[in-house]
Each structure stands twice: as C-alpha cells, then as structure tokens.
Amino acid sequence: MKISISFDFFGSDENPKTVDFSDYCVIIIDVLRASTTICTLLELCDKIYITDSLEKAEKIENSIKIGERNAQKIEGFDFGNSPVELIVNKNLIKEHANNGGNIVLTTTNGTRVLENISSEHILIGSITNAEEVAKKAYSIAKKNKKGIMLVPCHRKGNFAIEDFIGAGIIANYLFKEYDEKIPDEKFEELISARVLTKSDWVRKIFESNSGANLKKLGYFEDLIFCTSKNSQKSVGIFDKKSGIISQLI
Numbered sequence: 001m002k003i004s005i006s007f008d009f010f011g012s013d014e015n016p017k018t019v020d021f022s023d024y025c026v027i028i029i030d031v032l033r034a035s036t037t038i039c040t041l042l043e044l045c046d047k048i049y050i051t052d053s054l055e056k057a058e059k060i061e062n063s064i065k066i067g068e069r070n071a072q073k074i075e076g077f078d079f080g081n082s083p084v085e086l087i088v089n090k091n092l093i094k095e096h097a098n099n100g101g102n103i104v105l106t107t108t109n110g111t112r113v114l115e116n117i118s119s120e121h122i123l124i125g126s127i128t129n130a131e132e133v134a135k136k137a138y139s140i141a142k143k144n145k146k147g148i149m150l151v152p153c154h155r156k157g158n159f160a161i162e163d164f165i166g167a168g169i170i171a172n173y174l175f176k177e178y179d180e181k182i183p184d185e186k187f188e189e190l191i192s193a194r195v196l197t198k199s200d201w202v203r204k205i206f207e208s209n210s211g212a213n214l215k216k217l218g219y220f221e222d223l224i225f226c227t228s229k230n231s232q233k234s235v236g237i238f239d240k241k242s243g244i245i246s247q248l249i
C-alpha cells in the first residue's frame with residue numbers, strides 16, 4: 001500500500017482546481033481549525049452540511065450556521081469556527097440537531113479544499129483524532145486496494161506548518177497499522193513531516209502564522225484544544241454529491 005502526502009497548495013479562492021485522488025483514500029487535514037471543529041460537531045450531531053459558499057450556507061433552512069473568514073466569525077452566523085465555543089454551546093447544538101434541524105459549516109480554506117478533491121473516500125483528519133483516522137483510513141484503503149493520500153490544506157496557497165505537522169502525526173499512526181515490511185526508500189516524501197513530530201511541534205504550531213493570529217483574536221483555548229493529540233474519536237467522511245460530512249462508523 002502506498003502512503004503519500006500532497007504538496008499541492010490548491011491555488012487561491014479565485015483559481016480553484018480539482019485534484020484527482022481517485023486511487024486513494026484521502027485524509028484532509030486543516031488543524032487550525034476546520035478539521036477539529038468538524039470532529040467536535042460530529043460528537044454532537046450525525047451530519048454537517050459543509051460549503052465554501054456563503055450564499056449556499058445561507059440557503060440551508062432551519063440551520064445553525066457556523067463559519068469564519070480569516071479566523072473571524074461571519075456576521076449574522078450563530079458561531080465562529082471555534083471548537084471550544086461549540087463545546088460550550090453543545091446542548092443547544094444537540095437539541096437543534098435532535099429536533100430535525102440542520103448544522104452548516106463554512107470556513108476560509110478547509111471547506112474549499114474538500115470540494116476540490118476527487119475521491120470516493122475523503123476523511124477528515126486532525127491532531128485530535130490522529131490515531132482513529134489513521135486506523136479507519138488504513139482499513140478502507142486495504143479493503144478497497146487503494147493507497148492513502150494525506151492532504152494538508154495549508155492556507156490560501158501558503159504553507160501552513162500546523163497542517164504539515166498534523167500529516168506527520170497521522171503518518172506515524174498509519175505506519176503502526178502497516179502490516180507489510182516497509183522498504184526504507186518507499187516513503188521518503190513523508191520524512192520531513194514525520195521529522196517535525198519529533199521536535200517541539202506544539203510550540204511550532206503556537207508560533208505559526210495561523211497560531212499567532214488565533215492568539216491575537218483571543219482564541220488561545222482553541223490552540224490548546226486543537227493540539228490535544230487523540231482527544232477525539234470521531235472521524236468524518238465527506239460525500240461530495242450531498243455536501244454532507246457524516247460520522248464514519
């Protein structure tokens with residue numbers, strides 16, 4: 001089984017591109033904060049509508065709307081993209097979902113990347129669910145005779161070290177699942193991401209551009225939460241036709 005990492009930055013919002021990963025089970029990684037927010041929501045409800053379009057988000061009726069642009073809550077939305085804020089308001093979200101209401105999420109970068117990936121199996125990975133998403137991705141890939149592609153979302157065409165670190169952490173757990181002899185030369189493209197995980201990676205994330213911006217905006221608790229390794233068990237799977245992320249059982 002081939003385990004790879006994408007070095008594609010997916011361009012800008014103005015020039016989106018679709019990438020064909022149909023031969024892979026894909027793990028999308030947006031550590032700060034879309035992936036972690038999705039994992040958090042899936043602990044509160046069965047499904048999430050996800051879109052990169054504000055217009056589409058606003059058209060989904062009877063919905064709690066969650067979203068941000070450049071890490072700041074969208075005006076008129078119920079919540080921003082803060083997993084800690086969502087946990088504080090978990091009873092309201094659960095009650096709304098249990099009564100047939102919809103949950104919709106839109107973010108600056110993660111949702112756009114999701115919609116520009118072509119694959120039958122697109123999973124949501126983060127540091128908080130690293131071990132669980134690795135197990136599920138490996139099982140799916142083995143069953144369907146596919147490879148695994150780790151896709152750091154980065155940020156609007158710019159490198160985001162937190163997503164690269166997240167990919168390295170998930171890769172480490174994938175190798176624990178690997179039931180073949182691993183040739184030394186087979187996974188060279190993963191070396192840089194995996195090496196980062198042996199450093200003080202939490203500090204690197206806190207001091208990253210995205211981390212510094214979140215601290216400046218008052219989201220320090222989100223940084224702590226998003227770097228809490230294996231604190232969540234939920235793994236989302238994205239259905240591109242419906243635009244829904246649901247819990248992968």
